[in-house]
Amino acid sequence: MNTSMLTLSIELPQPPVIGKVSHHSIALSWINEDRKRQDGPPECWTSFSVEQMDTKTDTCKTIYIGYGTHHIAEGLKPSTSYSFRLRVTKPSGEGYLSPAVSVFTTREPFSGRNLHQAVNREDVKGLTIVLQSGMVNVNVHDKMGFTPLMVAAQKGFTSLVEILVKHGADINMRDSAGKDSLMLACYAGHLETVKYLRQCGASWQSQDMDGCTPLHWAVDGGHQPVITYMIQEGCEVDVRDKVSLWTPLMHVSAISGDAAVASILLQAGADVNVRDKAGKTPLMVAVLNNHEELVKLLLDSGADHHIKNEYGAGAADMAKAFERENIMNLLE
Incomplete structure (x- = not known):
């Protein structure tokens, strides 16, 4: 009995050696003790097959068959345990199965x-x-x-x-x-x-592709605490963008019409009569966008309604063209 067990232990091949392990692959290798025989015809060669075992279903599948001494198991899941065993088939047809070896793939x-x-x-x-x-x-x-x-x-x-x-x-x-x-x-x-x-x-002073600064963006967002802080920290009030030469006050007139935001800018010294690329003032832009409350604030802050744009039109002309009677009354 002891002799039989000794013979069996000698005949059992070693399990595959684990090489490089990643989150999706495991490298396996083994020794071909009959390498010298491969100088002869293939029918005299020892062949190998690697079996991947599934412990949940107690089944296995062959992932390699050949005469080589290494294989990379790929397409695996990260942080998962895998088990492999080696089957060695001698030229005589005798087959020997190694013990299993287990290894975890790495995390992704x-x-x-x-x-x-x-x-x-x-x-x-x-x-x-x-x-x-x-x-x-x-x-x-x-x-x-x-x-x-x-x-x-x-x-x-x-x-x-x-x-x-x-x-x-x-x-x-x-x-x-x-x-x-x-x-x-x-x-x-x-x-x-x-x-x-x-x-x-x-x-x-940073500018985006259109030349708008952080203050332009804060004004567009309408966030008074941020605008107040920026001005207190020395942010330039009448900074212009690169497209229309609009200041933050012009942005208010064109976009939100937020009189409270405009008031902060005006109190900080924003030019109420600043002119853009086309000669428009904040008052004209506010009139065009029907921001009535802002129009009143601008007038109260010294906006000159007599200024004309490059086409010779003033704020009153624009109000009349768009039939903004409420604003026309303010301008009169």
């Missing part, structure tokens, strides 16, 4: 998608883990062209903004339209985020 490596998911979920712990792995560029863009810092700034996740900046996030990076993180935070009205980005060196 972190990607930019993981980084953006952590930001969108406001997951401080998850974000920190991804960044500390060193696998992902902190400035990686998402499908919309936003970096993680841009997303965090737009959402007002100041704690995440701090983490990203400390891990090297570039506060000056821009999206396809030229907007940086400060502009996004200003437009969304996240005062604490705006303050932090300023502490990190973000500039009030």
Whole structure:
């Protein structure tokens, strides 16, 4: 009995040797003790097959058959246990089966998608883990062209903004339209985020593709606390964009008509009679957009309704052309 057991142990091949393991593959190798016989015809060669075992169903499938001494199992799931055994078939037809060997695939490596998911979920712990792995560029863009810092700034996740900046996030990076993180935070009205980005060196003078500055974007968003803070911190009130030469006050006249926002700008010294590329004033633009309350505020703040644009039309002419009787009464 002992002799039989000894013979069996000698005949049993060693299990496959585990080589490089990734999240989707496992390298396997083994020794061909009959390599010298492969100088002869194939029918004299020892063949090998690798079987992958499924412990749940107690079944196995053959993933390799041949005369080689290595194979890479691919298409595997990350963080999953796999078992393999080697079947050795001698030229005589005798077959021997090795014991099984088990190994776990590694976890899937972190990607930019993981980084953006952590930001969108406001997951401080998850974000920190991804960044500390060193696998992902902190400035990686998402499908919309936003970096993680841009997303965090737009959402007002100041704690995440701090983490990203400390891990090297570039506060000056821009999206396809030229907007940086400060502009996004200003437009969304996240005062604490705006303050932090300023502490990190973000500039009030930065411009997007159209030449709009953070103040233009804060005005478009209508966020009075942010606008007030920006002005207190020395932000230029009458800065112009590059397309129409509009100041932030012109933006109010054209877009929102928000008299409260316009009042902050005027009190800070905004030029009520500034003229754009076509010679229009904030008053003319407010008239064209039927912002009655803003028209009244501009007139009370010294707007000159006698000014003409480059085509010789004034605010009253525009009100008349669009039959804005309520505004015509104010102008008279």
